[in-house]
Amino acid sequence: MSNSTGYHVAVMGATGAVGQQIIQTLEKRNFPIRKLTLLSSARSAGKQVSFNGETITVAEAVPESFEGVDIALFSAGGSVSQKFAKEAVKRGAIVIDNTSAFRMDPEVPLVVPEVNAEALKNHRGIIANPNCSTIQMVVALEPIRKAFGLNKVVVSTYQAVSGAGAAAIEELNDQSKAILDEEHYEPQILPVGGDKKHYQIAFNAIPQIDKFTDNGYTFEEMKMINETKKIMGMPDLKVAATCVRLPVETGHSESVYIEIGQNDVTVENMKEVLNGAPGVTLQDEPKEQLYPMPAMAAGKEDVFVGRIRQDLDEKNGFHMWIVSDNLLKGAALNTVQIAESLVKLGLVNAPQHSS
Amino acid sequence: MSNSTGYHVAVMGATGAVGQQIIQTLEKRNFPIRKLTLLSSARSAGKQVSFNGETITVAEAVPESFEGVDIALFSAGGSVSQKFAKEAVKRGAIVIDNTSAFRMDPEVPLVVPEVNAEALKNHRGIIANPNCSTIQMVVALEPIRKAFGLNKVVVSTYQAVSGAGAAAIEELNDQSKAILDEEHYEPQILPVGGDKKHYQIAFNAIPQIDKFTDNGYTFEEMKMINETKKIMGMPDLKVAATCVRLPVETGHSESVYIEIGQNDVTVENMKEVLNGAPGVTLQDEPKEQLYPMPAMAAGKEDVFVGRIRQDLDEKNGFHMWIVSDNLLKGAALNTVQIAESLVKLGLVNAPQHSS
Numbered sequence: 001m002s003n004s005t006g007y008h009v010a011v012m013g014a015t016g017a018v019g020q021q022i023i024q025t026l027e028k029r030n031f032p033i034r035k036l037t038l039l040s041s042a043r044s045a046g047k048q049v050s051f052n053g054e055t056i057t058v059a060e061a062v063p064e065s066f067e068g069v070d071i072a073l074f075s076a077g078g079s080v081s082q083k084f085a086k087e088a089v090k091r092g093a094i095v096i097d098n099t100s101a102f103r104m105d106p107e108v109p110l111v112v113p114e115v116n117a118e119a120l121k122n123h124r125g126i127i128a129n130p131n132c133s134t135i136q137m138v139v140a141l142e143p144i145r146k147a148f149g150l151n152k153v154v155v156s157t158y159q160a161v162s163g164a165g166a167a168a169i170e171e172l173n174d175q176s177k178a179i180l181d182e183e184h185y186e187p188q189i190l191p192v193g194g195d196k197k198h199y200q201i202a203f204n205a206i207p208q209i210d211k212f213t214d215n216g217y218t219f220e221e222m223k224m225i226n227e228t229k230k231i232m233g234m235p236d237l238k239v240a241a242t243c244v245r246l247p248v249e250t251g252h253s254e255s256v257y258i259e260i261g262q263n264d265v266t267v268e269n270m271k272e273v274l275n276g277a278p279g280v281t282l283q284d285e286p287k288e289q290l291y292p293m294p295a296m297a298a299g300k301e302d303v304f305v306g307r308i309r310q311d312l313d314e315k316n317g318f319h320m321w322i323v324s325d326n327l328l329k330g331a332a333l334n335t336v337q338i339a340e341s342l343v344k345l346g347l348v349n350a351p352q353h354s355s
Numbered sequence: 356m357s358n359s360t361g362y363h364v365a366v367m368g369a370t371g372a373v374g375q376q377i378i379q380t381l382e383k384r385n386f387p388i389r390k391l392t393l394l395s396s397a398r399s400a401g402k403q404v405s406f407n408g409e410t411i412t413v414a415e416a417v418p419e420s421f422e423g424v425d426i427a428l429f430s431a432g433g434s435v436s437q438k439f440a441k442e443a444v445k446r447g448a449i450v451i452d453n454t455s456a457f458r459m460d461p462e463v464p465l466v467v468p469e470v471n472a473e474a475l476k477n478h479r480g481i482i483a484n485p486n487c488s489t490i491q492m493v494v495a496l497e498p499i500r501k502a503f504g505l506n507k508v509v510v511s512t513y514q515a516v517s518g519a520g521a522a523a524i525e526e527l528n529d530q531s532k533a534i535l536d537e538e539h540y541e542p543q544i545l546p547v548g549g550d551k552k553h554y555q556i557a558f559n560a561i562p563q564i565d566k567f568t569d570n571g572y573t574f575e576e577m578k579m580i581n582e583t584k585k586i587m588g589m590p591d592l593k594v595a596a597t598c599v600r601l602p603v604e605t606g607h608s609e610s611v612y613i614e615i616g617q618n619d620v621t622v623e624n625m626k627e628v629l630n631g632a633p634g635v636t637l638q639d640e641p642k643e644q645l646y647p648m649p650a651m652a653a654g655k656e657d658v659f660v661g662r663i664r665q666d667l668d669e670k671n672g673f674h675m676w677i678v679s680d681n682l683l684k685g686a687a688l689n690t691v692q693i694a695e696s697l698v699k700l701g702l703v704n705a706p707q708h709s710s
Contacts, residue, residue: 152668154509154612156511156610158513158560158599158601172558173535176531176535177535180528180531180532180535191644195644196644197643197644199644199648199650200650203527203602203603203604203650204603204648204649204650205513205601205603205608205648205649206648207608207610207646207647207648207661207662207676208644208646212641212642212644215664215665215667216622216641216662216663216664216665217664217667225667238668238669239667239668240612240666240667240668240672240674242610242612242662242674242676244513244608244610244676246513246560246601246602247558247601247602247603248558248559248560248602249558253560253562253599255511255562255597255599255610257509257595257612267571286567286571287567288552289546289550289551289552289554289563289567291562291563292562293554293559293560293561293562294559294560295554295555295558295559306562307562307571307597308571309570309571309572310570310571311595312570312572312580312594312595313507313593313594313595314593317595319595319597321562321597321599
């Protein structure tokens, strides 16, 4: 592979939308890899994927696939993680899991490196990668919390279909074409592949992401609420979320209202703190019509923040607009950054020479 | 025309998107019209419009066009209203103005009939129709305010392009086709026809509607804030807004967080109050995936409310999702309903027989 010295890395779910992004991100960021093992279900096994100029054949995952693996990156759905993550850990691998299977397990660190890389030190083999909408929000909120404190967050999301997988992207494109041609197209995937009803996403907005829980919130909304508290280490932080799916291919946007811990902070102070904060790009010049948008954030690594305004009634209230690529910082990039943090903190086996 | 007894009604801006909807709404609701005068700029004059089976030729507006008119419905832009509204009033007409020209004038009632029809009694010739996003929100909030009080509103909007006129609809459609065909399409209209920069709206979300004011809010956001306070008669209500344009043709959606005046209200109480409230249709059964969506609200008269949830931290906090057709309740329908209220309250000249 690319390096003669490095780690044996496995990617579980290598043929999926996020799996593909993980492989590209490992290559792009030159992660020290001695051996790359690509795994999938029986259905996708046998496919070929290129990495650093070589062609790797995807193998069907079995427990023994993880023998000798140092770091295993999982993004093949919660049930696959439930089945294989502990098998991988048993064989000495550290698992970084992109599903919601272990996120709220108190023994599993839930990590966004810009916010809580230190939590990695307590890992017991499995580390969880948060929900895409949560990651981009906490990257923007953490520098604010550090500087001014944080009491309350009310977020409304504007989420892209790629968060629901490749089939949802295809549905948006095909349905858009059909509607523009005045043809019928029966919705089959969105809002949720496994739910009872499906609705038109093209030229529409659907206020449902994931299924509903008993309290009237969706699982996506509860993920944002609970994961934000866990990552920021603030169990008493007030967080509320409304999650909405848009006819956008890639790039989640968020309209966020916050109340901070100080009453004398200005918009300029807020911009100073965000400008240059880890993982953040400030895009906020109203007079120049400069603000973040999903079509422009897609393919980029940073979390983009703009439209920062002081609330007109609450002295400690601010509004902002946060946009990021949900497949990169929202998934693949954060996963690889967790692996990089493990290396930096000396939490992985020493890198080996390839034999 | 349709009735031998009734009013002489004029529609200013008869060939525009909202003007067309006003004419259709007058017909559909069988407003008592003795004579219908259709007016426009010189550019559109001469076009023919059908009304109740007859064909009416649109005339170029001059001050004398308003001689004998009882009710004049204006929707031809703020500068046209500035130029002609007072000319119409001088000639005895009551003007219902769909632009922002007079909305915040303390002498001009700003009316949503379900909320403040009584304010019409103080009119001095001009009545203002509020901003589309404001109308649908106050229709849903008024029954809540009446029952439980209202302290605070934080709204994030999901607005359709038809609010920016027929050219914006065409831009969305043509641009969507071009992107699906992987062709280039230079944005020319959105976010704001008269602003410096234009951005892709297809498969994107633009956090700018109308131009920016000096405080970092857009005019659209300031309209929602100021108009809500005026219509609800609550100068001290805390209101904050973030307004976002979506690739949706018709139907504005709003994610609304409110804090009410009581601490013991349940979601069921909230639903009871909204169910059957004037102009409101409750669509809120999460287990059945029933909630409002713009593609389904387009062409309908009501304001649809769903996703009602209690905030998980604030006892007096609630979240909801409000959707309505921005051209109907957001513009044409509310304008015609104001005219109907004027008749009902006896505030117009007595209807005349046609000669």
